[in-house]
Amino acid sequence: MTRREHLATLRRGLILLGLAIALLLPGRAFTADSDEGARWYKGNIHAHSLWSDGRAFPETVVDWYKSRGFDFFALSDHNILQEGERWVPVEPKRRRGVPDRETYESYKAQFGSDWIDEKTSGSTTLVRLKTLEEYRGRYEEPGKFLLIPAIEINGPKPAGTDYRVHVNAVNVAGVIPGPGDGKDQESPGAWQANEMGRSIAAHAAEHNIPVHGHLNHPLWSYLTAEDVSRITTLNRMEINNDDSGSSETLPRTEALWDTVLAHRIAHDMPLMLVTAVDDAHNHVGDLPFSAGHGWIMVRAHELTVEAIIGALDAGDFYATRGPLFSTIDYGRDRMSLKIEPQEGVTFRTEFIGQRPGGEPGEVFATVDGLNPSYSVTGNEIYLRAKVTSSKVRKTPEGKPAYHEMAWTQPYEPLKAKAN
Secondary structure, eight states, rough: OOOOHHHHHHHHHHHHHHHHHHSSOOOOOTTTTOOOOOOEEEOOOOOOOTTTTTTOOOHHHHHHHHHHSSSOOOOBBTTTOOOOOOOEEBBBOTTBBBBBBBHHHHHHHHHHHOOOOEETTTEEEEOOOOOHHHHHHHHHTTTTTTTTOEEEEEOOOOOSSSOOEEEEEEESOOOOOOOOOOOTSSHHHHHHHHHHHHHHHHHHHTTOOOOOOEEEOTTTTTTOOOHHHHHOSOOOOEEEEETTTSSTHHHHHHHHHHHHHHHHHHHTTOOOEEEEOOOOOOOOSSSSSSSSSOOEEESSSSSHHHHHHHHHHTOOOOSSOOOOOOEEEEOEEEEEEEOOOOOOEEEEEEEEEOTSSSOOTEEEEEEEEESEEEOSSOOOOOOEEEEEEEEEEOOOOOOOOEEEEEEEBBBBGGGGOOO
16 A cells, blocks of 8 residues: 555544434534624525436526525535536426426526537437536636535436435546445445445545535435434535425424434433425426525524534534524524514514423424523433424415424533533
8 A cells, every 4th residue: 555545544443433423412502693704694405407307508507696685505406416518408398307499498598609509410419517616607606606516416226125325525626436235234325324324424524624414304215214314424414405394294204203213311411403495396487486595594603614614513504595694593592593584574483492301392382473492401312493484485476385484503511501
C-alpha cells in the first residue's frame, strides 16, 4: 500500500469512526436562536427533473425554487447525477422522463434558443439536458442561493416482497451505487437501507466531504415501524413527502416515527430526526400541487454546503409545509416555540411524546397561539412539537387537501442542558 492509499484509508476510517460515535451518542438538545449571527435558511433536498423521471428540464426546476424564495436546493434524480451528455426526445405526450412539445416550447420561451442544444433524428427532435455545472453559473449566488449535488439511491425490489427502498444522499461527488436486494435477510428493506447508509459514509470518507443521508418516504417504500427500527446507519427520515405527507397517510407516518423513537431510545440509539420535502416530479404548466408542499428550515451561520450539511448533521433544523418558527427552545424544564405570524391564520401546537409505561405518540398538551410552551414534568421519555395551521392547502381544482403543518425535532428533556 502506498503512502497516499494509506492516508486515504486512514481518513476513511476516521470518518466512519466519527459516524459510528455520532450514532451512539444520546440525542442532544439545542436552543435554535442561541448562536449569534445564525439564521434560518429554507431548502428542499428531494425533487426530480428529466435527468430521471421528472417532467421538467433541470433549469426549470431550479428556477421554480429560486424564484419562490428558497435559499438552497438539491436536485436528487434517481441513481444519476446531472453530468455528462444526455439527450431526450420531444414526444407528443408528456410523461415522466420525457418532455412533450408544450413543455419544450415553454422551455425555449423561458431560456431562449441560444441556451438550448437540439438536433433531429428523423422526425424526432432531441434536446440535450444541461448539467449541474452548466446551470449552476446561471443560478447560484454566494449568500443568496446555493445548489447542492444530490442523488436518490434506489434499492432493487426483492422477489416476493413489496419493498422499494430509496435513500437520499445530499452533497455527493459521484454516483453511489445501490445495494443488492437482500432477499435472504430477515428484513430486506432494512438491510438495503443500512447498506445505503454504509455506502454514503464510505463515499463521504473517500472524498473527504460531508454528506447528508436520509430515508425517503417509508410508507411508499412499504417499510414498517419494525423495519425502520432495524435501520442503524441512518437517523433521518422523511415525515412529509408527496406520498407520505397526504392527509390519508400522514397519521400513519407519524405513528411510525413515534414507534421508532421509542425503540431507539429503549436501545440507547440516537433519535430519528425528520425532514420534509416535496419529492416533486412536475414543475411545468399550471402550479403543480406537489411542488413546494414540504421543505426544511436549517439554522446556520452562512449559506455554504459545509454550514448547511453541518447543521443537518447537528439536528439544527425543522420540517414544515407552511408554519415557520423564529425560535425553538428545547429545555430541561420547558419546551417553547415562537411561531411567525401570518395574516388571518391561527395555529395550534401539540406537544407529543412518551411517558414510562405509556404509548409513544401521546399528546401531552395542546396550546393555541404564537408562543406555545410546555412545562416538563420530569417523566417525559422524549418530547416533540407539531404545529397545525388553520390555513388549508388546496388542490389545483380548488378542493381542500390538508392543513399546513410543521414539526420540531424530538429530544430527551432529562438529557437537555439546563437553560
